[in-house]
Amino acid sequence: MLDLMTTVGGHSEILVGREADLASLRETLRRVRAAEPAVLLLGGEAGVGKTRLVEEFTRGLAGEPVRVLTGQCLELGEEGLPFAPFAAALRELVRxxxxxxxxxxxSDFARLLPELGPASEFGEAHRGLLFxxxxxxxxxxxxxxxxLLVLEDLHWADRSTRDLIGFLARSARAPRMLLLATYRTDELHRGHPLRPFLAELExxxxxxxxxxxxxxxxxxxxxxxxxxxxxPAPRTVDAISRRAQGIPFFIEQLAATADPACSDIPETLRDLLLSRVDLLPEPAQRMLRTAAVGGAELGHxxxxxxxxxxxxxxxxxLRVVVAAQLVTFxxxxxxxxxxxxxxEAxxxxxxxxEHTRLHARxxxxxxxxxxxVPPGRAPAEIAHHxxxxxxxxxxxxxxxxxADEACxxxxxxxxxxxxARVxxxxxxxxxxxxxxxACHLDLLEEAALVAIESGELHRALSLTRAALGDLDADAEPLRAARxxxxxxxxLRNAxxxxxxxxxxxxxxxxxxxxPAADRAELLGDVAYMFASMDGDEVDRISEHVRASAGQLGDAAPQVWAEITKGQVCAGRLPAADxxxxxxxxxxxxxxRGDDPALTRGLINVSDVLFELGRYEESAAAAAEGVPYASRYGLARTTGVYLLSNQAEALLALGRWDEADxxxxxxARQDPPGLMALPWLRLRARLRLARGHxxxxxxxxxxxxxxxxxxxPGxxxxWMHELRIRAALAADDMAGALAAADAALHDAALLERPRYAWQVLAVAAHTVARSRDPARRPATSAPGSVSAGEVEQVAxxxxxxxxxxxxxxxxxLAGAAQVKAELASGTEPPVIAERPGGVEPAxxxxxxxxxxxxWRVDGQPFELASALLRCAEANAADRAAAAASLAEVTTIATGLGAVPLLDEVRTLARRLGVRPAGAGQPADDVLTAREREVLRLVAEGQSNGQIAQRLFISPKTASVHVSRIIAKLEVTNRVEAAAVAHRLGLLTT
Structure with a gap:
């Protein structure tokens, strides 16, 4: 237990029952001192002692080489006060x-601390630069x-404060910084914005x-x-324990009532909180009511x-309320x-x-x-009051x-x-x-744009609908078009x-x-929207964009027009063109330093480079655009596409950890609507490949x-491919075949070859696996598929x-893979003898x-998958199969592709080999006797018949059959025989 420091006026400076919590804070700081950045989210009910714990923790740092900065969030309603705790912390730093x-x-930090002087102009840069x-x-x-950066009362934090905390926790990880944030758990109702923020941050x-x-x-x-x-008397402890329910602040308030035995306990919490106030002289009560309207903190x-x-x-x-321990100075x-x-009470x-009068004053x-009030707070506080x-x-x-100041x-x-309040x-x-x-229409349009930038798509839809309803489109064509x-x-993103x-x-x-610059840019947006809807019209619009930009004689619209043309081409013409x-x-x-155009163009450049198979360049182009997207407030939209493009290229390069x-x-950007699909698709695919x-x-x-x-098509x-892969991972052949059939009937299949080949490859693999007798359930089994259904999909x-x-x-690789998959399982392997070995056909x-x-393309996972299937098809040449499996093992181990490694082990056992170069020399898994037994099993012999043929006991024959089934990882004699026939295990 900590030493008692002071007990003054009913307010205990002692910290009771918090030894473990204090030790946890100290341990976290110890790791931070070792250059391990940390964020500690300290939650608890109102009055449970969060602030007291933090005070004790920081008091213990006195004399140590630790810089402590503190800031507090302010309760000003839903509009909040942007970056209030950070402004307070920086103000403390300056003092x-x-x-x-x-x-x-x-001048750069003057946006947070206006007292520093005029703020520098960031040009069109958004808050990313401030972060x-x-x-x-x-x-x-x-x-x-x-x-040590302490941020108090995070439950009152504005959205911008939460975003900056997220940035510091995820991106700007200062090596020896502990960000300690407190919040009230009892404030976090189901719709409270802090709940999802904390869950994601954790x-x-x-x-x-x-x-x-x-x-x-x-x-x-x-x-x-x-x-x-x-x-204290036991009855007093019982009474207070029952009423205060372990909340230290309530215990203190009860102990400070007029009754020394603490038996005069108010019936409700509000009465409890106000009972201390009622004991004050009327001038002091009036002063306390005046102060309560001003907020948690205010100046003399x-x-x-x-x-x-x-x-x-x-x-x-004021002296009376301070002495009563209700207010501190x-x-x-x-x-x-x-x-x-x-x-609050x-x-x-x-x-x-009284409420109206005091707020007005x-x-x-x-x-x-x-x-x-502190610099920068006046506009929000005035609006609030x-x-x-x-x-x-x-x-x-x-x-x-x-609102203008928040912007x-x-x-x-x-x-x-x-x-919204306006x-x-x-x-x-x-x-x-x-x-x-300004007119109502100006306000609606501004609010709609801000709603988009803050990620509130549904509200933006409502606002744009209202604005269009108020507008005479023919009188203001540019505004209406915008x-x-x-x-x-x-509508598309939603x-x-x-x-x-x-x-x-x-x-x-x-x-x-x-002609106008806005017109050229808007025409470009229209052309991009038309690119996936009306191919006959899009070329004419694209040329219209270029002509409109040319009329202005301004380079900026012309660059934007070229970007637009490139985007349209990327969707409709071959990537090389x-x-x-x-x-x-x-x-x-x-x-030209036109960063918005550069960011938009880099998305499409990285996309086209990927399609061409230039994966390193694709990753680099996307990575270049990410900081610009963040800086210009587009992290949740453009930034997510750039991050996804970069990740897709990294996946193709086999750099899976970087991609993840x-x-x-x-994912942390929480993109709205369909904008979440790019990262969802890639991460789900990665986790399936890793067995996550x-x-x-x-x-x-x-x-x-x-x-x-x-x-969009x-x-x-993407979703067709994911459904098929998920069903295959679950060994649900009926589900995989149904998903493949749905994909093959989608009109979008022939519109985007880049994604269509991926769908066809996994659909063809489904066909090949469905033909495998060892994998196909009996026709009468639930979820079974007939051979006719399989061949229809093929x-x-x-x-x-x-x-x-x-x-x-x-x-080209996808086409070769589809052809090979469709040929698999159509007939037993053909083995042709030749000098020095056998030749697969x-x-x-x-x-x-x-x-x-796939070696030409360079994607390691696709190469490993093809090598695995090649080893299976090339089963008669066991040395070649072992070499292929060894290469697959090396690749899959580096990628962390656990399911692929499992398939390697299963196939190696069925082939009777260990992959050469995988840690042990090639060697038979099935013994010579087990091969003899397997040959007889494949002929349909019973255990008794096998025993007679090999001059062994039926029990020994049964043991051999059980071992064969286990080594081949099948469930019965029929599957074992099918595997033996398919892999050519009976020919040597």
Whole structure:
């Protein structure tokens, strides 16, 4: 137990029952000192002692070389105060070490600390650059000495604060930094935004979650002993334990009541919290009510202005509430409620008129002198107080002002919330347009754009619909087209429709509009939307884009037009033809510093390079675009596509761990709607290939998305392939065959050869496995498939393969693999004798060709899979089969492809070999006697007949048969005989 420090006025400084929690904090800091960054999420109910624990932890660091910074989230309603805890922490840093800590970049950090001076212009850069600056600062500080960053009351955090915490935890991992965040667990209702944030953050390496428990009866008794200055009576302990239920703050409040025995316990929690207040003189109670309206923290001058009393009266009242341990003060002249629950109870107890009057006085005081609150907080606080005061005109204007300030800080979620308030107030303020200097349509369009940037797609859809309903499209064609294009993209991303009707109407309006930079860009968007819907129209629109850009004589629209042409070509022309256009446009964008165009172009460049089989270049192009997407606020959309493209190329290169890291990064962005499918598809496929149990929830989520009313053709092919692979992994041949049949009937199959060959390859593999007698269930068994059904699917695979092009390495290899798969199992292996060995014929030759094609393409997993099938088809040449299996083993081990390794072991046992080079020399798995027995089993002999033929006992024959079944990993004699025939084990 920790030593007692002080007991003053009913407030114990002792920490009771928290030894293990304190030890956990110290152990985490010890790891941080060893350059292992960490995030500790400290949760617990209100009043359970989170802050007390953190205070004790930081107090124990006094004199140690650890830099401690603290910031607190503020309760200002849904609109929040962007980055409030980080601003407070940086302000503390400046007070302690001076402005030089920013190394001349004060203007960059002025977005968080306005007192540093005018903020630098980031151009069109979004908050990604701000995040990078904060991350770099913390990394530099932690390099000097360990950094402890404490963020209190995360349950009140705004979206921007949560995003910055996520960035620091995932991307900007300062080597010796411990980020310690506290939050109330009892505040996290089902829809609270912190719940999914904490769940996702907890999956990040180095993030630990620690919840503070309530005190038990013994802990309650110990704390009461310190508070009362002596051993409490058992009845007192029982009563308080029953009422306080182990919450230290409640125990303290009960112990501080007028009754020394603590028997006079209020019936409700609110009564408990207010009972201490009721004991105060009326001037002190009035001062406490005034302070409660101002928030958890506020300055002396602000209270004085709002209270409207003379200095002597003010100080007298404040002295009383401080002495009552309800409010604390700091040397800088600020006041803070010792516990937020007290402030909440006092605020909720205000009379309606008192509530309105006090909030209005706070708003007026801060408007008159914004310096009364910390720099940067005035707009949000003023908006909050006018809204609470129900002054609709002032609430409207100040909410719009606060929204603009949130935009300046790149706090899009808070901006969206504030704009929603403005829209709600619009109808209640007749002069709204005059007050804001903008029409309702301007506001709707701005709110829709912000909703998109904050990832609220459904709200953005509602706002664009409302805006289009208010708009005269023919009078404002550019605005109407902009809203229509935006809505078309939203509908596609949400999976609600293809957006064709909106795109077509936008094109009609743009065709008649005068030349403008916006017009050229919007035409490009329309062309891109048309590319997958109307091939006859898209070329004409694409040329229209280029002509429109040329009319302006401005290079920027022309670069954008070239990017658009390249995107359209990437979807409709061979990759080799579209790449030169794209690379030229990307180089132009790079040379001009046009980062948005560069980012958009790099997505398509990486995509085309992948199709051409240039996987290293594809990965590099996607990686180049990722930082730009983050910097320009597009991490959840464009950034996810870039990360997925990079991961896909890394998968093709066999760098699976790197790919998984990129996919994890994409997952953390939580992309909305169908934008999640790229990373879901690739990570599910990776986990299936590795035999990872986490594949199923990804598949379930992906399949759910694919069931939306509209899904683009290529994404449908992704899902067909995943369904087939998942069924095969579960050894569900009927399910795999049904999924393959559905894929082969999808019209999208012939539209995108790159993905179609992947579908055909796995469908053909399903056919080959279904033909295998050892795998096919009996015809009468549940889920069985007939030979006729199998051959129908095989015929459809051939039909589609005959119509797909074979231009690039992966397409050529896919075609070779499909041909070999379809030849497998159609007839017994043909063995032709030749000097020095045997020569495989039939499917073996085709599998050798498939192996050669995959070697040219270079994808190791596909090569290993083909090698495995080649070894199976080439069973009669056991030395060659063993060499192939050894290579498969090497590749699969490096990739972590556990199912593939299992198949290698199974086939090696069935072939009677150990893969040469896999750790042991080639050797028979079946003994000579077991081969003799297997030959007789294949002839249909019973155990008794085998015993007579080999002059052994029936029991010995039975033992041999059991061992053969085990070694071949089959379930009965019939399957063993089928394996023997198929692999040619009976010919040697």
């Amino acid at each position: 302690g070490e001076g402005r030089t800590v920013f190394e001349g970049r004060e 990078e600056l904060v991350g770099a600062l913390f990394a530099r500080l932690s390099a000097e000495r360990p950094l 999956r990040v390496r180095g993030v630990q979650r620690l919840e503070i428990d309530r005190l038990d009866r013994e802990g309650t008794a110990e704390l009461l002993g310190h508070l009362l200055g002596g051993e 001058e602000l209270i004085a202005r709002v209270a409207g009393v003379d200095e002597v009266t003010l100080e007298s009242a 700091d040397p800088d002249g600020g006041y803070e409620f010792r516990h937020a629950l007290v402030r 006092v605020h909720d107890d205000l009379l309606p008129g 706070y708003a007026e005081a801060i408007e008159a002198d914004p310096q009364l 006018w809204h609470a005061a129900r002054n609709h005109p002032r609430a409207l204007v100040t909410a719009k002002h606060a 300046r800080r790149f706090a899009y979620a808070e901006q969206a919330s504030l704009l 829209l709600e107030l619009w109808e209640q303020v007749p002069e709204a347009a005059e007050l804001l200097g 809203l229509l294009v935006r809505r078309a993209k939203l 999976g609600k429709s293809d957006g064709f009707a909106e795109s077509k109407e936008a094109y009609r309006l743009l065709a008649a509009a005068p 579209g790449l030169p256009v794209l690379t030229t446009a990307v180089e132009q964008a790079r040379s 890291a990129r996919l994890a990064e994409a 149990p986490g594949a199923e929830p990804l598949l379930t989520r992906a399949v759910g998305l694919s069931g939306k009313p509209y899904v 290529e994404k449908k092919l 015929g459809r695979v051939r039909w589609a393969a005959d119509r797909l092009p074979r231009r690039y390495p992966a397409e 039939g499917s073996a030759e085709l599998w050798c060709a498939a192996v050669a094609a």
